[in-house]
Amino acid sequence: MKFSSEEILETIGMIAEDKLDIRTVTLGLSLLDCSDPDPAACALKVRNKILAKAANLSKGADFIANEYGLPIVNKRISLTPISQIVPIAEPSAFIEVAQAVDKAAAEIGVDFVGGYTAMIQKGVTSIDKAMIEAMPEVLSTTDRFCASVILATTKAGINMDGCYTMSKVIKDTAERTADRDGIGCAKLVLFCNPVEDNPFMAGGFYGAGESESSILVGVSGPGAVRRALEKLGPEADMGEVAETIKKCAFKITRAGELVGKKLAAHLGVAFGNLDLSLAPTPAEGDSVGQILETMGLAMPGAPGSTAALMMLNDAVKKGGLFASSSVGGLSGAFIPVSEDASMIExxxxxxxxxxxxxxxxxxxxxxxxxxxxxxxxxSETLAAIIADEMAIGCANNKTTAVRIIPAPNKKIGEFVHFGGLLGKAPIMPVSQVSADTFIKRGGRIPAPLQSLKN
Amino acid sequence: MGKNKKCIVVTVIGKDDIGIVAKVATAMAENSINIIDINQKILGDEIFAMTLLADRVKSDLSLPEITDKIKASIKGMSLEVTVQDTEVFQYMHRV
Structure with a gap:
């Protein structure tokens, strides 16, 4: 036979037992031709474009999933940042367009849409202001439309006014969705150095340098990596562990590339890129934390976690890059707390x-x-937490993000329950030491030096 | 793989029993699917595992329909059936 039974059974096992899946196929869609100074006309153009271009996305994805026996969990759309499309400095205009997007997505069976996005790393325009003002309303009255705001880049520095503003938006959004533990905040990501071809939500948007439309695939398989490491045993040194992760990442990436190319051809759209990210889900075994445990840490968070995670992230990228020339997006390991059983514990x-x-x-x-x-x-403490995370990305020339939920009326140790892929999380303690005066200074932290880095 | 072939891999795993190969092969023959290669083994002492390479170019059925036909042929037996296009193995196991 062309393939050995071992190879075939390994693939079957990776899918059935280790939860290897295509986490998302995301159709990137440019909205640059939908701009209109009349909010109703703009909303209609956006709606029509989504319906015209993405109507077959869900059905096509199901067809390809059946053909190759690889489950596709989510079908999503990422859009041109809406702040570049709606040329009206009125919050009501953004609410109207956002609701049109949400409704169109529901009609064609798409799980999430990304692109309620503003880029304010250096400062805000009057349009950005209106768009951000409408954000709590949009996040609490729509189900699928996800928001992201770029607060920092290595080239621009950190917009500290933006950090403070967004901390208030997060608090407001949490209050408006208090009956669902503040779930609105789970659809809002704050970025430093974002990528413009990310298929994962809530932080996906379709950047200015992208083509008219393309298929972006997000593939995931922390369970498969964990299984491979379990087989390796506790005696193997870290070089062998890294090698095993690379090989596993290679196979997962190839599965994703196959699905991406076939679906793109099926829909008559360009294949954009593949994002190989170990993204956990609350399902048992589908956990990045458990990979760290298999490496020998009693729990994620133990001393050594940073070293273990660095190796994991790097090995995943190395295996993925060898497997496909179309690797893009974030491509690494995600450590969301509420979506990972081991992190929750x-x-x-x-x-x-x-x-x-x-x-x-x-x-x-x-x-x-x-x-x-x-x-x-x-809000000041929240803004300071955001600024710290932006600083890590800014100084290290990498993407960092914050998706945090100040759960209304909840105290440390209590749980919030979001359900589905978003999972549940215990309320974690926050430092009580004040950063109020620091945050109230506002302004912008200048871009960091790119040489003499010691 | 020849251009005029549409190859699939059928995997059947589960509790060993009499006549699994015969039933699966019959279901495939009845639906114009040509078996190219079969590999069958018993894992441990009782787990039946069969991997089967076949050509479905002469069949009008879709993959989910083929899966259903094979499943129906071994109904009542404790077996899992997976039917996939061979390309997935080509991609994952060959550089």
Missing amino acids: AAKAGAITLEKLEAMTSVCSVGLDMIAIPGDTS
Whole structure:
């Protein structure tokens, strides 16, 4: 036979037992031709474009999933940042367009849409202001439309006014969705150095340099990596561990590339790129934290977690890059707390803290992700947490992000429950030491030096 | 793989029993699917595992329909069936 039974059974096992899946196929869609100074006309143009271009996305993805036996969990759309499309400095205009997007997505069976996005790393325009003002309303009245705001880049520095503004937006959004534990905040990501071809939500948007439309695939398989490491046993040294992760990442990436290319051809759209990210889900075994445990840490958060995560993130990228020439997006390991069974346990036990998570984000994809904190955390403290995370990305020339939920009326140790892929999280303690005066200074932290880096 | 072929891999895993190969092969023959290669083994002492390479170019059925036909042929037996286009193995296991 062309393939050995072992190879075939390995693939079957990776899918059935280790939860290897295509996390998302995301259709990147340019909205640059939908701009209109009349809000209703703009909303209609956006709606029509989504319906015209993405109508077959869901059905096509199901067809390809059946053909290759690889589950596709989510179908999503990422749009041109809406702040560049709606040329009206009125919050009501943004609400109208956002609701049109949400409705269109629901009609064609798309799970999430990204692109309620503003780029304010250097400062705000009157349009950005209106768009951000409408954000709590948009996040609390739509189900699928995800927001992101770029607060910092290595070339621009950190917009500290933006950090403060967004901390208030987060608090407002949490209050407006208090009946659902502040779930609105789970659809809002704050970025430093974002990528413009990210298929993952809530931080996906379709950047200015992208083509008219393309298929972006996000593939995930922390379970498969863990299984491969379990087989390796506790005696193997870290070089062997890294090698095993690379090989596993290679196979996962190839599966994603196959699906991406076939779906793109099926829909008659260009294949954009593949994002190989170990993205956990609350399902048992589908956990990045458990990979760290298999490496020999009693729980994620233990001393050594940063070193282990650095190796994991790097090995995933190396395996992925060899497997495909179309690797893009974030491509690394995600450590969202609420979406990972092992991270939830570690947070509950106090093994992992906000501070340790912050350190770990300096060596892996993304950042402080899906973390629940007490609802009475002040806007100033929240802004300072955001600024710290932006600083890690800014100084290290990498993407970092914050997706944090100040859960209304919840105290440390209590749980928030979001359900589905978003999972549940214990409320984690936040430092009580004040940063009020620092945050109220505002302004912009200048771009960091790119040489003499010691 | 020849241009005029549409190859699939059928995997059947589960509790060993009499006549699994015969039933699966019959279901495939009845639906114009040509078996090219079969590999069958018993893992441990009782887990039946069969991987089967076949050509479906003469069949009008879609992959989910083929899966259903094979599943129906071994209904009541404790077996899992997976049917996939061979390309997925080509991609994952060959550089």
